[in-house]
Amino acid sequence: MSTATHADGFSPVRRIATLLTLAASAAVSQSFGRFTYSLLYTDLRDGFSLSNTAAGALGSLNLLLYVLGSLAVAVTVGRTGLSGAVRIGLAGNVVGLALLAWSPNVAIAAAALALTGFCAAGVWVGTPGLAAELLGPERRGAAAGWMTGGVGSGMVAAAAIDSLLSDSGNGDAGQAVLAAADLTHPRKVYGIEFVIGVAVLVALVVAVRRWSRTPGRTGFSGARAALAKVPQAARLIVAYSLHAFVVTTVLTFIVSHLEGYGDIFDRRSAAIAFSSIGIGSIAGGPIFGRMADRLGRRRTVTIGFTVSMVSIITLTAYPALAVGGPPLAWASAFVFGTAFTGIIASIAARVSDNLAGDEFGAAYGVATIVFGLGLAAGPQLGGLLADRFDSFGPAFALAVAACIVGIALTGWGDDPEPHAPSSRAAGPGATPT
Numbered sequence: 001m002s003t004a005t006h007a008d009g010f011s012p013v014r015r016i017a018t019l020l021t022l023a024a025s026a027a028v029s030q031s032f033g034r035f036t037y038s039l040l041y042t043d044l045r046d047g048f049s050l051s052n053t054a055a056g057a058l059g060s061l062n063l064l065l066y067v068l069g070s071l072a073v074a075v076t077v078g079r080t081g082l083s084g085a086v087r088i089g090l091a092g093n094v095v096g097l098a099l100l101a102w103s104p105n106v107a108i109a110a111a112a113l114a115l116t117g118f119c120a121a122g123v124w125v126g127t128p129g130l131a132a133e134l135l136g137p138e139r140r141g142a143a144a145g146w147m148t149g150g151v152g153s154g155m156v157a158a159a160a161i162d163s164l165l166s167d168s169g170n171g172d173a174g175q176a177v178l179a180a181a182d183l184t185h186p187r188k189v190y191g192i193e194f195v196i197g198v199a200v201l202v203a204l205v206v207a208v209r210r211w212s213r214t215p216g217r218t219g220f221s222g223a224r225a226a227l228a229k230v231p232q233a234a235r236l237i238v239a240y241s242l243h244a245f246v247v248t249t250v251l252t253f254i255v256s257h258l259e260g261y262g263d264i265f266d267r268r269s270a271a272i273a274f275s276s277i278g279i280g281s282i283a284g285g286p287i288f289g290r291m292a293d294r295l296g297r298r299r300t301v302t303i304g305f306t307v308s309m310v311s312i313i314t315l316t317a318y319p320a321l322a323v324g325g326p327p328l329a330w331a332s333a334f335v336f337g338t339a340f341t342g343i344i345a346s347i348a349a350r351v352s353d354n355l356a357g358d359e360f361g362a363a364y365g366v367a368t369i370v371f372g373l374g375l376a377a378g379p380q381l382g383g384l385l386a387d388r389f390d391s392f393g394p395a396f397a398l399a400v401a402a403c404i405v406g407i408a409l410t411g412w413g414d415d416p417e418p419h420a421p422s423s424r425a426a427g428p429g430a431t432p433t
Contacts, residue, residue: 280337
């Protein structure tokens with residue numbers, strides 16, 4: 001079986017430019033289309049007069065549609081190719097950001113979040129596979145790290161936009177509350193993200209054309225057959241789902257949780273904690289990607305779950321925060337961010353060890369379906385627990401328990417012998433199409 005690899009005819013400058021474009025696409029779809037909701041959770045909850053349960057359900061809607069989008073990618077990537085999935089997904093996210101910037105009522109906001117969730121799947125399934133082809137088989141962990149680093153950069157950008165708009169136009173705390181109540185602030189945040197998204201979409205259309213066609217079966221049966229080539233696939237995707245639950249629980253509620261400790265945190269210091277997760281996410285992909293290439297994928301995932309568990313405790317527990325204050329929260333958030341993208345990079349690298357091209361996209365799409373279910377569970381369960389106990393603490397305790405299960409599941413063994421990816425059969429003269 002042969003493929004046409006896109007990277008063979010690229011100069012180093014063009015290769016880096018394409019990687020940056022793919023990373024920016026991941027930032028727009030994941031950080032703007034999904035995680036900005038976490039940053040603006042309190043504003044949107046209060047602006048639409050929602051309970052925590054309803055606001056959590058609104059976040060879960062985005063993530064449930066991400067599951068459906070992952071299914072759609074898994075069954076259609078044989079026709080669209082990875083590059084087509086990324087272009088279509090990013091275009092849908094740009095439309096969704098435009099709707100969020102308008103959002104006259106909760107129904108429009110819900111529809112927009114559903115659209116960004118559905119379309120984000122195409123971007124996320126496609127970008128790690130394309131990046132792996134650009135960097136080559138020896139650097140698959142680093143390739144996934146580039147994409148997760150893009151997500152982290154988007155989180156930092158979202159937090160910076162939020163902070164900038166909070167400083168301008170709001171002369172005192174009372175006016176800031178009023179701006180949140182009439183949704184002026186979140187609409188402005190999404191408006192700026194829409195403009196950035198349009199620019200990235202234009203760059204993507206120019207830089208990324210169709211490539212990496214791996215002939216094979218299409219549809220869900222073909223996707224499952226591709227995933228079956230990955231050793232211990234069931235254990236892998238369960239760990240992926242647990243990590244998703246941990247990540248979405250922390251990201252959805254951490255700002256509101258810290259703001260609840262009014263004697264320690266104000267809005268700005270809580271937002272800095274969110275931004276610190278993003279900064280850690282930028283570092284986490286490359287750090288854990290290289291670690292995965294050296295120590296192995298399985299050991300690296302185990303390390304990631306351990307880091308997540310410890311950092312969640314120090315980031316959310318009041319006794320620790322009462323002593324360490326905002327600096328402890330910011331440091332813990334940074335460490336959590338490294339594990340956030342590090343585990344994702346390691347698992348993506350594990351799949352790409354065994355598959356390439358459209359087969360990678362199909363298999364990773366199936367894995368992402370389970371990942372999306374974990375993502376969707378976090379806001380919903382967390383919101384229910386917050387309303388039941390009048391605290392986000394139980395939700396974070398559940399996230400710690402998920403980390404413990406993840407550690408037990410992955411262990412410290414060697415990686416199973418990989419199936420040889422199809423792209424290794426590609427001849428040296430393959431050219432992009």
